[in-house]
Amino acid sequence: MINFLSKLLLLLLLPLPFSYAQLVPIDDIGMSEATGQAFIAIDQRTEGSIDFTKVSLGIDAEMLINADLVEFGEYARSGESLGSDIRLENFALGEVLSDGTIAPFKIKDPFIELAFEKNSDGSGGIQQDLVGIRLGFGKAKGAFTADIKSLSGKLEIALEGSLQPIKDTATGIAWLATRFMSGNTQVKSTAVLVDEVGIPDGIRAHLIGVPKGTAIECAGSGSCGLAGLLQYFTAGEGFSSSCHILGIGVCYELSTYRTLEIGDNIGRDSDGNILRTANGGVASADYSDGLFLSFQSKAIEWTDSDVITHDGGFLNIPEGGIQVNFEQALHGTDRQRTRYIDPYFN
Amino acid sequence: MNKIFLLSFSMLVNVVQADLVSIDDFALSKVDGEGIGLVLEDFIFNAGSETAGGGTIEISGLKGSSGQDVSLHVSQFYILGNGSIRGSVVDGNSTNIGRLSNPFNIELIDGDDVGVANKAVFEFSAPKLHGTTSVFTPTFFNQIGSAGDFTGFNTALFDDDTTTGSRSSERPDIGISVDLEIAAVRTQSLNTHYKRLSIDGSRLRLWGSYDDDVAKTGGRMEGELTLNIYTHDLEFFACNSGDSFGDNSCGTSIHFNDFAAELQLGWGSSQPATFEVNGDGNFVFEIKSLEGICGGANTGIDGCTASSGDQSTDVVERFYSSSGPFSNIYMGEVKVGERSFGNSTISNLQIEYLKVSSHDL
Numbered sequence A: 001m002i003n004f005l006s007k008l009l010l011l012l013l014l015p016l017p018f019s020y021a022q023l024v025p026i027d028d029i030g031m032s033e034a035t036g037q038a039f040i041a042i043d044q045r046t047e048g049s050i051d052f053t054k055v056s057l058g059i060d061a062e063m064l065i066n067a068d069l070v071e072f073g074e075y076a077r078s079g080e081s082l083g084s085d086i087r088l089e090n091f092a093l094g095e096v097l098s099d100g101t102i103a104p105f106k107i108k109d110p111f112i113e114l115a116f117e118k119n120s121d122g123s124g125g126i127q128q129d130l131v132g133i134r135l136g137f138g139k140a141k142g143a144f145t146a147d148i149k150s151l152s153g154k155l156e157i158a159l160e161g162s163l164q165p166i167k168d169t170a171t172g173i174a175w176l177a178t179r180f181m182s183g184n185t186q187v188k189s190t191a192v193l194v195d196e197v198g199i200p201d202g203i204r205a206h207l208i209g210v211p212k213g214t215a216i217e218c219a220g221s222g223s224c225g226l227a228g229l230l231q232y233f234t235a236g237e238g239f240s241s242s243c244h245i246l247g248i249g250v251c252y253e254l255s256t257y258r259t260l261e262i263g264d265n266i267g268r269d270s271d272g273n274i275l276r277t278a279n280g281g282v283a284s285a286d287y288s289d290g291l292f293l294s295f296q297s298k299a300i301e302w303t304d305s306d307v308i309t310h311d312g313g314f315l316n317i318p319e320g321g322i323q324v325n326f327e328q329a330l331h332g333t334d335r336q337r338t339r340y341i342d343p344y345f346n
Numbered sequence B: 001m002n003k004i005f006l007l008s009f010s011m012l013v014n015v016v017q018a019d020l021v022s023i024d025d026f027a028l029s030k031v032d033g034e035g036i037g038l039v040l041e042d043f044i045f046n047a048g049s050e051t052a053g054g055g056t057i058e059i060s061g062l063k064g065s066s067g068q069d070v071s072l073h074v075s076q077f078y079i080l081g082n083g084s085i086r087g088s089v090v091d092g093n094s095t096n097i098g099r100l101s102n103p104f105n106i107e108l109i110d111g112d113d114v115g116v117a118n119k120a121v122f123e124f125s126a127p128k129l130h131g132t133t134s135v136f137t138p139t140f141f142n143q144i145g146s147a148g149d150f151t152g153f154n155t156a157l158f159d160d161d162t163t164t165g166s167r168s169s170e171r172p173d174i175g176i177s178v179d180l181e182i183a184a185v186r187t188q189s190l191n192t193h194y195k196r197l198s199i200d201g202s203r204l205r206l207w208g209s210y211d212d213d214v215a216k217t218g219g220r221m222e223g224e225l226t227l228n229i230y231t232h233d234l235e236f237f238a239c240n241s242g243d244s245f246g247d248n249s250c251g252t253s254i255h256f257n258d259f260a261a262e263l264q265l266g267w268g269s270s271q272p273a274t275f276e277v278n279g280d281g282n283f284v285f286e287i288k289s290l291e292g293i294c295g296g297a298n299t300g301i302d303g304c305t306a307s308s309g310d311q312s313t314d315v316v317e318r319f320y321s322s323s324g325p326f327s328n329i330y331m332g333e334v335k336v337g338e339r340s341f342g343n344s345t346i347s348n349l350q351i352e353y354l355k356v357s358s359h360d361l
Helices: A004-013 A028-032 A164-169 A172-178 A225-232 A326-331 B002-017 B165-170 B311-319
Strands: A040-047 A050-057 A059-074 A084-093 A105-108 A111-120 A126-136 A139-150 A153-162 A186-194 A207-209 A251-253 A259-262 A292-296 A312-317 B036-038 B040-043 B045-047 B057-063 B069-080 B095-097 B104-110 B120-125 B173-182 B185-195 B203-209 B220-239 B254-265 B273-277 B283-287 B327-336 B343-358
Touching: A040 B057, A040 B173, A050 B185, A059 A292, A059 A312, A084 A312, A111 B220, A126 B220, A126 B327, A153 A164, A153 A326, A164 A172, A164 A326, A292 B327, B069 B095, B095 B165
Parallel strands: A153 A312
Antiparallel strands: A040 A050, A050 A111, A059 A084, A059 A105, A059 B343, A084 A139, A105 A139, A111 A126, A126 A292, A139 A259, A153 A186, A186 A207, A207 A251, A292 A312, B036 B104, B040 B095, B045 B069, B057 B069, B069 B173, B104 B120, B120 B203, B173 B185, B185 B220, B203 B220, B220 B254, B220 B273, B254 B327, B273 B283, B283 B343, B327 B343
C-alpha cells in the first residue's frame, strides 16, 4: 500500500523525465526569420465618389464541386417575371473525364472587395455608405456547368463557325438566300443576354442571343463570297423580326448551354469545336480574368474591370472566354459529367 | 522509505520504456468517450482601443499590391451576451460558452462509428444542435426531374424565445473593428459584427494515417471538419478611422440576416481532409479527390455503378446519398444599404475534390 508520502514523492518525481525541454521567448533574430507569408494584400482606391477596399488572397484553388441549387437574390422585382436574380440548378465547377480522372475548375488569387459611397452625414461631415460587395475569382478556367434558369449580370458568347448549321435550319427567304452560300464559309457574331425581343437585358435573363441591330459577319479576313451578304441583314431589323435574322432564330434558352468551358485561348478545330484529349479533357486553355459575383445597391464599375454592374445580384462571366459554333448555338452544348454517379450527364 | 525509492525508481523506468502501440479493436471497444467538457460561464471579453499606453492587437507586415506597407489595428474585439448593440453594451452583459449539460467537448471516440475503421479518433466538438439535427431539410439529392424550390430551411434556431429559449444565453454577439493603415495613413475603420452567433453541431475530428499501412511510411494527420455557423445578422460597415458605431461617419451597412451555413469538409477515411505547411511556409489544404473510387474505367452514363460491384461502389453510392457529406448555405435576407435583395441559397453542395494552396502575392 502506498502511503501519502509515497504518493506525494511519486507525483513530484514523475514529471522529471519530461522537463528537459523549456519554452523560452523567441529573440529578435529568431523573430526576424519568421517569414509570415504575405498571401494577403489590401488595396484602396477612389473612383469618383466611390471608395474601394480590396482584400486579395494569394491562393491557388482547384476543385470539383456540385450543388443542387445556387440561387442569389430571390425577391419580387418590378417588371420581371422570374423570381431570382441568379438561379443555377444542378450546378458544378469542374468535370469527371471518361477515364475517371478529374479535370478540376481552377481559380487563382481570389478576392473580396467592398465599395463605399461618400455621402453627407447631415452635420457637415462625410459618412461612408457601403453600397456593394464583390467576390472575385481572380483568374479562372475549367468547366462551368448548370441549368441556368435566371441570370443577372454579363455573359458574352462568341459565335463562330461554319455557315452549314444555319443553312440546315433556314426556311423561307433565309433558305433561298443561303442556297448559294458555301456551307464551309466561316462566319461569326456575338451573343449577349437579351429579352424576348432581342434587346440586351442583363437582369433576370433566360435568353442569350444576337442582339437587335447586330449581324452575322464574315469571320475571315478576306472575302467569304455570297455569305458576306449576311452582314446587311441584322437581328430584329429590316427583313428580320425579333430574335431572327432572315427567319433564322438567333435567341436561345440559356439552359441549353449546359456546360460552358471558361478560359482564354481554348484550342479549337476549324468548326469551332473544342479540341479534347483522349479522356475528354480540354486540350489547351489559359486562365481567363473577370469571373465575379457581386451584390450592389447601385451601378458600380469595380476595380480592374470595365464591366458596369447594375443593382442587385450580378454574375460576370468573362468576356471572350466562351465560344460556341453555330451548331452549338442552335442546339446547345452537352453537359459534361460532373459526378461519379451522374444522372444529368449528357 | 526503501519502498518509496523502489517505487519511484520503477516508475521512472517504466516511463522511459513506454512505447506507443496501436490500440486493438478489443481495447478500442472499451473506450467510453467520456471526454473533457469545456464551459465558460458568465464570460465577457472586450479588447478596446489603446488606453494610457496599454497594448493593442496589431497585425503588420501586410502589403498592398504595389508594395506599400499595410497594418491592421484592432480597435475593438468583443465576445458579449446578445443584445450588446454592436459591442457597446459591455457591463453585466455576459454570455456562456457552452453549458454543463451541453459543453464543448474533447474526447477520443471509436473510429468505427464515424467512418474511420480500426482507429481511435480525436474529436473536439461544439455543443450539440438543440432540438433538431439540422436547420436544413435536404433538397432533391441529384434526382432528375425533382428539382424544386429550396423550402427546407428551419428557422427554429433563431427563435430564441420559443423552441430554443434555454440556449439563447449561449449565443454571443461577436465583433471586431479594425483601423486600416496604408502607407502610414489610417484610412478607414472596418467593422464586422455577428449577432447571436452559434456554432452548435460543429466538430473537428483528427486521426493518424499512413501512405503505406503495412510499412508504416508516409505518416500524416487526417481529419474532417463539420462547421456550422448560425447568426441572426452578419453586418459589415465602415467609418472614418478612429470612429466606431454611433459616430456620424459610420454609414449604411451590408447585412446578411438569418445566415446559416452547415459545411462538411472531409468525410471520414473515405475522403479525408489534410492541412499541411510546405517547407517554403505556405499552406496546403486538401479534401481528397474521389478519383479511383470506381475501381475501373469510368465510362457510361451510370459512371461508377456500371464498372464495379465491390465495396468502392458502396462508398460512392453513399457519397451521393443523404448519408454522404454535403453542405448548405442560406441567407434569409441580403441587404445593401436600404435595399433588400431577398434570400440566397446554396443547397446540397458536395465536394468531390478541393485543393487550396497559398503563395506570396
